[in-house]
Amino acid sequence: MVFADLLEETFLSLSSNKSRSGLTVLGIVIGIASVITMVSIGQGSTKEIENSIQSLGSNLLIVTPGSQKSYGSMVRESSGSANTLTLNDVEAIKSEISNLKTVAPIISTRKQVLYKGNNTNTSIYGIDSAYQGIKSLETSLGNFITQTQIDKVSKVAVLGPTTRDALFGTDVNPIGMKIKISGTEFTVMGVTVSKGGSGMNNSDDMIYIPITVAKHYYTGNNSVSSINIEVSSANKMDKAQEDITNLLLARHKIESADSADFSIVNQADVMETMSSISGTLTLLLGAIAGISLLVGGIGIMNMMLTTVTERTREIGLRKSLGAKSSDISNQFLLESISLTFLGGVIGILLGLIASFLVNKFGGTTTVVTLPSILLAFFVSAGIGIAFGYYPAKRASTLNPIEALRYE
Amino acid sequence: MIRCKNLIKTYKTGDIETNVLKGVSFEIKKGEFVAIIGPSGSGKSTLMHVLGALDNPTSGEYFLNGKNMFKLSDNELAKIRSERIGFVFQSFNLLSRATVLRNVTLPLVYDNDVKKEDRNKLVEKALISAGLDKDRWHHLSSQLSGGQMQRVAIARALVNNPDLILADEPTGNLDSKTGDIVLETFQRLNKDYGHTIVLITHERYVAEHADRVIELRDGVIISDGSSSKSLLKNK
Numbered sequence: 092m093v094f095a096d097l098l099e100e101t102f103l104s105l106s107s108n109k110s111r112s113g114l115t116v117l118g119i120v121i122g123i124a125s126v127i128t129m130v131s132i133g134q135g136s137t138k139e140i141e142n143s144i145q146s147l148g149s150n151l152l153i154v155t156p157g158s159q160k161s162y163g164s165m166v167r168e169s170s171g172s173a174n175t176l177t178l179n180d181v182e183a184i185k186s187e188i189s190n191l192k193t194v195a196p197i198i199s200t201r202k203q204v205l206y207k208g209n210n211t212n213t214s215i216y217g218i219d220s221a222y223q224g225i226k227s228l229e230t231s232l233g234n235f236i237t238q239t240q241i242d243k244v245s246k247v248a249v250l251g252p253t254t255r256d257a258l259f260g261t262d263v264n265p266i267g268m269k270i271k272i273s274g275t276e277f278t279v280m281g282v283t284v285s286k287g288g289s290g291m292n293n294s295d296d297m298i299y300i301p302i303t304v305a306k307h308y309y310t311g312n313n314s315v316s317s318i319n320i321e322v323s324s325a326n327k328m329d330k331a332q333e334d335i336t337n338l339l340l341a342r343h344k345i346e347s348a349d350s351a352d353f354s355i356v357n358q359a360d361v362m363e364t365m366s367s368i369s370g371t372l373t374l375l376l377g378a379i380a381g382i383s384l385l386v387g388g389i390g391i392m393n394m395m396l397t398t399v400t401e402r403t404r405e406i407g408l409r410k411s412l413g414a415k416s417s418d419i420s421n422q423f424l425l426e427s428i429s430l431t432f433l434g435g436v437i438g439i440l441l442g443l444i445a446s447f448l449v450n451k452f453g454g455t456t457t458v459v460t461l462p463s464i465l466l467a468f469f470v471s472a473g474i475g476i477a478f479g480y481y482p483a484k485r486a487s488t489l490n491p492i493e494a495l496r497y498e
Numbered sequence: 499m500i501r502c503k504n505l506i507k508t509y510k511t512g513d514i515e516t517n518v519l520k521g522v523s524f525e526i527k528k529g530e531f532v533a534i535i536g537p538s539g540s541g542k543s544t545l546m547h548v549l550g551a552l553d554n555p556t557s558g559e560y561f562l563n564g565k566n567m568f569k570l571s572d573n574e575l576a577k578i579r580s581e582r583i584g585f586v587f588q589s590f591n592l593l594s595r596a597t598v599l600r601n602v603t604l605p606l607v608y609d610n611d612v613k614k615e616d617r618n619k620l621v622e623k624a625l626i627s628a629g630l631d632k633d634r635w636h637h638l639s640s641q642l643s644g645g646q647m648q649r650v651a652i653a654r655a656l657v658n659n660p661d662l663i664l665a666d667e668p669t670g671n672l673d674s675k676t677g678d679i680v681l682e683t684f685q686r687l688n689k690d691y692g693h694t695i696v697l698i699t700h701e702r703y704v705a706e707h708a709d710r711v712i713e714l715r716d717g718v719i720i721s722d723g724s725s726s727k728s729l730l731k732n733k
Contacts (some may be wrong), residue, residue: 092607409604410552
């Protein structure tokens, strides 16, 4: 029996029971489509997390202060709130640690900001000239804070786009306008390009001012809120982290790293943690969708078993006309593979459309990758073989005499 | 053509052995039209299964056109059925959703020796031999009358030019008038085309259409001779 005949027989028998074939295919379609959509949502969130961490800068170490945990005291203040890191530490890091590209101290605080009748509460970042490079910040309007302005303690401010919208309204050019941050008047000199972050570190809802100004007007001492350090290359991250830890321990006269009054966060670690979380998420979503695929596969098997019983006489006839057992099993196997193949193709298309719609209207980034499509495709073909094999085997082993007698 | 010697077929159900054929011997020459007659339980269906290579005999010799048919594997039996035997069944056994042409093509599909381009010619020849009007050829077989269906089944049995056509109660589902037409078709195939036909029936009237009648009872042959009709004809 040649393949073209096999295909013709398959087409004849599947098309002769269209509604049943259609419903069986639907099971596979739903399974495959949900696998593709779910995995695309999972991978989309992975990518979103990676992007937002990447947008913090690359090869970044962030040093934040934390109060020393001493014996007898159960209280530990939240990191960043303590005053244990100073500008002197920053200078020491700059001069004594090698392989660092930039060291950017930040003095951050939250203040009420006022422009005429509008006011908003937002993060104020006192920064030095290195910060712009580390965060790859760009201005859409005006200019960023210059070294001269930092040195001269100029009361100038660069706004994030969200803050600009809150104070001035969208599409207003605020350059040269005066705003009041906690009573002190600043001149707006730029607006940054939107980076689209969200949550606590939304770089769009922020006001940047010179670090010298922040120190003079808001802290009044030498302390800094955090130090962003860019290491020259990824493979020197661990060494730099260790060196900085040792330096700061020595400067703060602390013997053990366990009781350090600061903490260093390695960007790569954060990324790894987040990726593993979203990887688990993807797996979970995929597994849920996979169950529906399995149910679809069982549907195929159920249909094929019914078909074999229904067509017992036909099988007997085919055998009496000279069909070998393998001809019979090939025919039934091809029928189930055709069903899953068809379901797979439709399911992939439907999954692509669904993930596109989720991306567009659902507010979640979705990423459809070629491996997930290939996986879905081969899984569906595999289901056809796996769940079609038993019914096909059963059909092929029927005794022709008994099959012909079957009523 | 067909040579059977001491065919024995025993079925085992648990510990009980049932002897269905108890030593059947006969010969059928090429071009003969033979009816095998007997009441139900006489073993005629089992004999047909053995002759039709659907089953192996328990013991005994069976030569079909010189080929020893003893203890063949399932695949070898399938090959014999595909190349040497054409079946006509009581209940036609056509694929109802397929056209007449597709039904008649089916045996060729399972015969890898027949080239695809030769198929149509063979199918047309068989349908003409079986006497089915050409305007029915593209109909679905479910749209035909009983007599037409049986002629499609006969064409299907003819299409691979078998050594032997086996008809199992071919008129059982037909009224007497269409039954007669079908029996005449067999006679014509036998006389005009020289096909060897073995017809299995329990009706004497049907058996009388053959040239020779073998009567079977309880697994043994009780008579074997020319049918009365052919005796009449010969006189």
